Amino acid sequence: MSHLTNKNIVLGVSGSIAAYKAPDIVRRLQDLGAEVRVILTQGGAQFITELSLQATSKNKVHDNLWDKEAELSMGHIELAKWADALLIAPASANTISNIAAGKACDLLSSVILASDCPILIAPAMNQQMYASISVQANLATLVQRDIQIINPEHGVQACGDIGEGRLPESDKIAKQVGLMFQSTKLSGKKVLITLGATIEAIDPVRYLSNHSSGKMGSALAEACIEAGAQVTLVAGNVSVELNQKAEIISATTAEKMHQSVMKNINGQDIFIACAAVSDYSIKNPENHKIKKSNQTLTIELTPTKDILKEVCKLDKKPICIGFAAETQNLLENAQNKLNNKGCDAIILNDVSNADLGFKSDENAVVFIDQKSNVKLAKNSKQKLGRKIIEIISEKFL
Ligand code: C5P
Numbered sequence: 243m244s245h246l247t248n249k250n251i252v253l254g255v256s257g258s259i260a261a262y263k264a265p266d267i268v269r270r271l272q273d274l275g276a277e278v279r280v281i282l283t284q285g286g287a288q289f290i291t292e293l294s295l296q297a298t299s300k301n302k303v304h305d306n307l308w309d310k311e312a313e314l315s316m317g318h319i320e321l322a323k324w325a326d327a328l329l330i331a332p333a334s335a336n337t338i339s340n341i342a343a344g345k346a347c348d349l350l351s352s353v354i355l356a357s358d359c360p361i362l363i364a365p366a367m368n369q370q371m372y373a374s375i376s377v378q379a380n381l382a383t384l385v386q387r388d389i390q391i392i393n394p395e396h397g398v399q400a401c402g403d404i405g406e407g408r409l410p411e412s413d414k415i416a417k418q419v420g421l422m423f424q425s426t427k428l429s430g431k432k433v434l435i436t437l438g439a440t441i442e443a444i445d446p447v448r449y450l451s452n453h454s455s456g457k458m459g460s461a462l463a464e465a466c467i468e469a470g471a472q473v474t475l476v477a478g479n480v481s482v483e484l485n486q487k488a489e490i491i492s493a494t495t496a497e498k499m500h501q502s503v504m505k506n507i508n509g510q511d512i513f514i515a516c517a518a519v520s521d522y523s524i525k526n527p528e529n530h531k532i533k534k535s536n537q538t539l540t541i542e543l544t545p546t547k548d549i550l551k552e553v554c555k556l557d558k559k560p561i562c563i564g565f566a567a568e569t570q571n572l573l574e575n576a577q578n579k580l581n582n583k584g585c586d587a588i589i590l591n592d593v594s595n596a597d598l599g600f601k602s603d604e605n606a607v608v609f610i611d612q613k614s615n616v617k618l619a620k621n622s623k624q625k626l627g628r629k630i631i632e633i634i635s636e637k638f639l
Contacts, residue, residue: 245420247275248464248624252325252357254350255295257285258332259400260366260409264290265298267331270416272298279304279321281350285334307349318349322356323621326628329419331392332366332409335377341389342380360422364392364415369405392418427635429470434510434560435459436503436517436549438478440496444541445528453600454518456480458565461627462514463488469631474510476502478517481601496520496546503549510560512634515550515585518567518600522546554584561638563587569594576610586638587611589630609633 251271255264264286268278280295282305292303304312304321316324330337330350337350341363346352354361363384371377372394381391392415395408409415437459442450459475460482466473473488476499484490491506493499496519507513522543532539550564562585566576569592576590590608592598598605598620606620609630618629 245274245423246271246416249276249326249423250324250622251276251278251419252281252321252328252353253278253299254281254283254328254330254333254337254353255286255290256283256330256332256334256337256350257288258334258366258409259289260332261286261289263409263412264331265294266412267329267415268295268298270412271329271419273413274416274420276416276419277301279316279324281305281321281353283334283337283348283350285336304349307352318352319356322353322359325353325357325359326625327359327419327422328354328357328361329364329415330362331364331415333363335365335367335371335374338363338365338377338380338384342383360388360390362390362392362419362422364409365394365407366409367394367407368399368401369403369407372407373405390418390422423468425469427469427639428466428512428631431471431511431639432474432509433463433466433471433512433514434474434476434503434506435463435466435514436476436478436493436499436519437463438480439518440478440499440520440546441494442496442520442523443527444524445530445532447531450520450522450524450543451479452518452520454478455601456482456484457601457603457623458605458627459514459516460484461623462516462630463627464624465627465631466512468628469635471512474506476506476517478519496523496549500547500549500552503553507553507556507560508558511639512563513550513553513560514563515553516565517549519549520546548583550585551583561586561634563589563634566590567593567600573608573610573615576608580610580612587634611637 278299279301280303295303340351396406397408438456439452439454467487475488475490491502493502525542525544554562564585566579566588568575576588580588588610607618609616
């Protein structure tokens with residue numbers, strides 16, 4: 243797994259001769275596992291063609307704030323939300339000035355204003371321009387706003403000058419983007435996550451289950467691994483590939499999931515109950531396939547053990563985070579769940595919306611603890627996973 247696996251990078255290419263290197267930057271980001279979309283400014287288009295960037299990124303290049311069709315398919319706000327990081331390489335003096343002034347005069351500057359993800363800027367220009375008081379003052383403003391600057395290198399420039407202003411090699415830029423996602427927030431911490439759906443057999447052919455795909459749990463696992471945690475996954479039925487850096491324990495019934503969690507919970511710092519555990523199992527599953535008949539068939543169900551509730555009662559309980567998949571009285575039900583189960587936080591998701599939650603790649607949730615409710619707007623499960631882990635580590639560690 244590379245540093246940028248599952249990461250969406252928006253690459254802004256602005257008007258500098260170094261823009262000819264942009265297709266190579268796209269490739270190096272892809273080598274690290276990133277999905278790349280390019281925004282090409284008017285200036286950038288003087289130095290590199292849209293076609294080269296489309297061919298390498300394998301995505302349509304975004305170049306116009308006022309393009310009606312582009313706004314319909316992926317508008318500037320969606321593009322900003324899609325991005326896990328924004329990289330502007332090369333960043334011209336003009337683009338740097340637009341960002342420092344907070345302008346929304348073109349697509350790139352507007353996307354920057356609309357995004358809440360980390361931003362990296364690789365200035366590239368003539369050495370005299372780079373050294374100018376204005377450019378340096380603008381860069382200082384950007385640093386104050388937590389924008390990361392990839393410093394230009396010293397050497398011979400396209401214009402024949404020698405000095406600072408050359409764009410660093412593409413692989414160096416890509417590595418710098420990758421490093422941004424390496425955090426140590428959970429280093430030394432152990433996290434146990436349940437995920438996916440449980441399956442309760444009725445007979446050897448039929449079963450009782452639910453729509454959970456395991457995508458949210460898998461995204462949380464990725465975020466924990468990225469943050470340096472040692473992760474154990476107790477997985478029910480999932481339809482995603484799980485990160486092999488985690489210890490993966492298969493537990494497809496509620497009973498097996500309960501046993502696996504209780505066996506492994508000792509010494510865990512955080513427990514995230516993300517699995518959709520069946521509330522009931524079949525009292526007497528049949529050994530042979532039940533034959534069809536015209537009679538009413540009654541199947542007796544018996545309640546399963548509430549794993550989360552049990553973990554919350556342990557003497558040395560870890561930080562416990564539960565999920566509440568609700569269809570009505572959302573906040574009220576989630577709040578009750580927080581109190582009933584005795585966990586530290588509940589993550590509420592509205593599963594009545596077919597576009598979100600179960601099976602979907604996106605979700606929108608509310609992080610609820612005893613002190614506050616934090617709304618996390620609709621976004622990819624990967625991004626939400628990272629946000630949730632950030633909140634957990636800020637609030638509880
Ligand atoms: O009570 P309810 O099933 O709605 O609670 C959902 C939360 O409790 C989820 O975090 C789920 O993983 C957890 N849970 C559990 N064991 C069960 C049922 C739910 O850990 N038997």
